[in-house]
Amino acid sequence: MNDTKRMQLRPGVWLRWVQTEKFKSSFLSLNLMAPLKEETAAANALLPSVLRRGSVGHPDMQRITAALDNLYGGMIEPVVRKKGETQCVGFVTSFLDDAFTPDRSKTLEPMAALLGELLLHPVLERGVFSAEYVTGELENLQSRIAAQINDKRRYAMQRLAAVMCEGEAFGVDRLGSAESAAAITPEGLWRRYRELLCECEIELFYCGSAPLERVCQALNCALKDLPEGNDRTQPDCEVRLHAPREPRLAEEAMNVTQGKLAMGFRTGGVTVWEQEYPALLMLNAIFGGTTMSKLFMNVREKLSLCYYASSMLEKMKGLLMVSSGIEFEKYRQARDEILRQLEAVRQGEIEPGELEGARRIVISALMTTLDAQDQMEEFWLGQAAAGLDTGIDWLARQLEAVTKEQVVKVAHSMELDTIYFLKGQEG
Amino acid sequence: MEQRTFPGLGERMEHQMLENGLDIFVFPKPGFQKCFAFFAAHYGGMDTRFCLDGQWIDSPAGVAHFLEHKMFDTEQGNALQDLAENGASPNAFTGNSITGYYFESTQHFEENLRTLLSFVSIPWFTQESVDKEQGIIGQEIGMIEDDPDWVVFMNLMKELYAHHPVRASVAGTVESISHITAQTLYTCHKAFYAPSNMVLCVAGDVDAQRVCSIAGEILPKQPGSIAQRDYGAKEPPRAVGDYVEAEMEVSAPLFQLGFKGEEELRGPKGQRQEMLGDLACEMLLGNSTPLYAELYQKGLINQSFSYGYESDPGCAFLMAGGESPDPKAVRQAVLEEARRLAREGLDEALWQQVKKGVYGIKVQGLNSFEHLCINQAQDFFRGCDYLDFAALFDQITREEVQNLLQGWVTQERCSLSVVRPRKEGGQ
Numbered sequence: 001m002n003d004t005k006r007m008q009l010r011p012g013v014w015l016r017w018v019q020t021e022k023f024k025s026s027f028l029s030l031n032l033m034a035p036l037k038e039e040t041a042a043a044n045a046l047l048p049s050v051l052r053r054g055s056v057g058h059p060d061m062q063r064i065t066a067a068l069d070n071l072y073g074g075m076i077e078p079v080v081r082k083k084g085e086t087q088c089v090g091f092v093t094s095f096l097d098d099a100f101t102p103d104r105s106k107t108l109e110p111m112a113a114l115l116g117e118l119l120l121h122p123v124l125e126r127g128v129f130s131a132e133y134v135t136g137e138l139e140n141l142q143s144r145i146a147a148q149i150n151d152k153r154r155y156a157m158q159r160l161a162a163v164m165c166e167g168e169a170f171g172v173d174r175l176g177s178a179e180s181a182a183a184i185t186p187e188g189l190w191r192r193y194r195e196l197l198c199e200c201e202i203e204l205f206y207c208g209s210a211p212l213e214r215v216c217q218a219l220n221c222a223l224k225d226l227p228e229g230n231d232r233t234q235p236d237c238e239v240r241l242h243a244p245r246e247p248r249l250a251e252e253a254m255n256v257t258q259g260k261l262a263m264g265f266r267t268g269g270v271t272v273w274e275q276e277y278p279a280l281l282m283l284n285a286i287f288g289g290t291t292m293s294k295l296f297m298n299v300r301e302k303l304s305l306c307y308y309a310s311s312m313l314e315k316m317k318g319l320l321m322v323s324s325g326i327e328f329e330k331y332r333q334a335r336d337e338i339l340r341q342l343e344a345v346r347q348g349e350i351e352p353g354e355l356e357g358a359r360r361i362v363i364s365a366l367m368t369t370l371d372a373q374d375q376m377e378e379f380w381l382g383q384a385a386a387g388l389d390t391g392i393d394w395l396a397r398q399l400e401a402v403t404k405e406q407v408v409k410v411a412h413s414m415e416l417d418t419i420y421f422l423k424g425q426e427g
Numbered sequence: 428m429e430q431r432t433f434p435g436l437g438e439r440m441e442h443q444m445l446e447n448g449l450d451i452f453v454f455p456k457p458g459f460q461k462c463f464a465f466f467a468a469h470y471g472g473m474d475t476r477f478c479l480d481g482q483w484i485d486s487p488a489g490v491a492h493f494l495e496h497k498m499f500d501t502e503q504g505n506a507l508q509d510l511a512e513n514g515a516s517p518n519a520f521t522g523n524s525i526t527g528y529y530f531e532s533t534q535h536f537e538e539n540l541r542t543l544l545s546f547v548s549i550p551w552f553t554q555e556s557v558d559k560e561q562g563i564i565g566q567e568i569g570m571i572e573d574d575p576d577w578v579v580f581m582n583l584m585k586e587l588y589a590h591h592p593v594r595a596s597v598a599g600t601v602e603s604i605s606h607i608t609a610q611t612l613y614t615c616h617k618a619f620y621a622p623s624n625m626v627l628c629v630a631g632d633v634d635a636q637r638v639c640s641i642a643g644e645i646l647p648k649q650p651g652s653i654a655q656r657d658y659g660a661k662e663p664p665r666a667v668g669d670y671v672e673a674e675m676e677v678s679a680p681l682f683q684l685g686f687k688g689e690e691e692l693r694g695p696k697g698q699r700q701e702m703l704g705d706l707a708c709e710m711l712l713g714n715s716t717p718l719y720a721e722l723y724q725k726g727l728i729n730q731s732f733s734y735g736y737e738s739d740p741g742c743a744f745l746m747a748g749g750e751s752p753d754p755k756a757v758r759q760a761v762l763e764e765a766r767r768l769a770r771e772g773l774d775e776a777l778w779q780q781v782k783k784g785v786y787g788i789k790v791q792g793l794n795s796f797e798h799l800c801i802n803q804a805q806d807f808f809r810g811c812d813y814l815d816f817a818a819l820f821d822q823i824t825r826e827e828v829q830n831l832l833q834g835w836v837t838q839e840r841c842s843l844s845v846v847r848p849r850k851e852g853g854q
Contacts, residue, residue: 071787150676
């Protein structure tokens with residue numbers, strides 16, 4: 001079994017430690033928990049990439065790579081994630097666990113030191129970030145923002161979130177917008193960096209064979225130059241209970257051969273903090289979250305209305321989002337059928353096999369989280385963003401107890417908010 | 428039951444060949460929640476022309492993939508559904524020379540294994556369901572034809588190879604799959620799904636003896652015969668053409684640069700060839716090299732850049748690609764660097780560092796059961812055991828890598844494939 005503990009290294013700096021000897025690697029991550037805002041999202045997203053370019057001790061990528069190679073294929077990646085209305089920016093690292101280095105050399109301490117150095121001692125030019133690094137990474141960020149259009153399935157879901165939550169923080173993309181990216185300067189980014197270091201809560205995660213004391217010591221040492229920051233705060237997440245009376249409709253035309261239909265529902269205030277959350281998870285699984293769900297079995301398999309159809313949850317914001325790929329002319333049919341499937345759940349048309357199957361899949365997916373370090377990290381980061389301390393076992397036990405009536409009840413609180421349709425041009 | 432241990436890797440492998448000729452490999456993984464089972468046929472998109480019962484047959488392009496979709500149909504219903512209802516996440520894929528079916532589950536492992544073995548070994552096709560599948564796969568083909576990464580890769584294959592079947596898409600075309608009938612599927616199943624042409628790999632906290640006895644119970648008692656395949660004449664060493672370009676809805680030009688190598692070797696030599704190929708890429712244009720730093724700095728490549736060695740029976744190549752404003756400049760820089768390395772030799776310090784890095788990454792890859800089982804199946808089909816990589820790794824010399832670079836990375840063996848943004852009507 002995994003042994004896990006959460007502790008505060010200093011005010012606003014938290015460590016989630018998970019000890020296990022199951023893996024060949026150790027996993028260490030650091031996240032600054034920033035509020036998601038249009039004005040700062042692009043700068044926040046850019047920051048870890050600029051920091052990753054070079055530190056005083058490892059001033060360019062080649063020297064960083066050499067250090068990582070010598071740690072037996074260590075990796076340290078800038079990451080930007082959105083958890084509710086929190087933008088989590090920082091680094092994830094993974095490296096060969098001490099137990100498997102051919103020369104038995106230690107890897108945790110040097111990796112923690114490298115992480116701290118990249119975060120706290122960047123290469124400076126006239127007191128701010130290197131203009132070359134900022135310009136280069138800004139171009140990369142801008143092309144990543146522009147490239148979001150390449151993957152139409154994800155693009156449709158992203159547009160859905162933007163249209164549905166216009167005016168809410170959640171409507172801001174995790175990478176920010178092209179406009180706010182264009183306004184970034186080395187000086188502005190430097191100010192943003194100093195603010196983040198002082199104002200944000202910091203979430204650290206470790207999973208590997210090392211005992212808690214050793215991890216704390218390595219991290220305290222690596223972060224000794226972190227600014228004091230006595231009132232680090234954790235961002236909130238606004239939850240809208242209801243959809244507008246008439247659903248919003250948005251359409252876009254592009255030169256594609258397959259259409260994308262995305263539909264967003266408000267969950268009527270049911271979120272990760274509510275007692276009904278396990279029932280909401282079950283609803284999503286029965287409705288569209290698995291390959292035995294109503295959307296998959298009926299809309300895709302039985303009626304061949306689309307190539308794929310699935311649903312997913314945003315657990316903090318209280319959203320249920322459907323994603324599907326369809327032929328353009330099947331738009332109405334597919335939309336109506338997706339709504340009809342939700343109606344079927346509301347009417348209690350859930351076979352015992354469907355309920356139990358969904359339960360097994362959701363619990364099984366949760367339990368396998370324990371078998372992958374990156375998934376554990378993702379889970380605990382989500383819990384941290386939500387301010388929750390409950391673990392995977394606890395949630396699995398809640399899921400065991402969900403009844404069909406509870407699923408039906410929670411299905412009744414879903415309200416269709418927005419429909420987004422990506423269609424072809426002209427013909 | 429034959430047992431092998433790999434102490435440096437903390438791994439154990441149990442092997443048994445059943446009387447019907449099926450080889451079974453089990454990797455015991457105490458402490459893990461999930462189990463993974465991978466059941467594969469040595470049969471893929473390349474195997475369109477074959478000899479069965481003394482008669483040469485030309486089957487339509489895409490039949491292996493089509494068969495994979497239809498294998499899930501059973502007389503009682505659908506195996507995908509049975510597995511999902513049992514809490515397993517099933518899936519399948521078809522490659523150029525392998526078709527694999529697998530599931531991961533945290534409970535009811537034995538029951539799920541029975542389901543897997545039985546639906547893959549018992550064909551059940553009706554003309555009606557084949558007709559319906561033509562629609563679904565037609566949609567899938569439409570979707571991948573919209574995918575710029577797929578287009579840039581397939582165009583590269585056609586530019587590198589004169590007639591090798593790797594030039595054709597595994598899924599076939601809407602036209603080619605229209606010729607598939609239920610009878611085609613029965614014929615191909617008979618030709619390639621005999622136990623002696625298959626392998627079963629399992630990883631998890633399971634009893635290897637139980638796995639073998641379940642397989643013995645469910646699978647046919649006879650080894651069956653394996654069809655002889657025809658991949659056409661030997662390929663000439665030179666690339667067919669040096670440049671190909673397409674226009675699609677992308678934000679920045681995408682490219683794949685390929686170097687046509689010697690054909691794939693069998694057995695441990697093939698494993699060594701793959702390692703040499705991977706190390707050659709790392710030494711020429713990997714993240715640790717001066718060339719990578721230069722290209723990144725000039726903005727000619729970005730984080731999307733990736734590279735590696737690929738092989739299938741009858742072919743092997745190196746490739747590197749991603750987004751670039753000027754793919755031709757990347758090609759020129761790579762060829763120049765290859766000439767420099769041929770002249771000056773590989774740097775010893777970089778070699779030691781890269782070797783450490785690549786080794787550590789390979790060991791960390793063993794965290795993934797999927798990676799382990801699929802690699803063992805592929806290596807088994809080419810006549811070796813995956814985990815032998817650790818021992819082989821030690822013996823590889825810098826000179827061997829240099830020889831491969833000198834032989835393969837040349838102007839005549841090189842093709843460049845580019846997908847450019849559309850000039851008009853783009854976003």
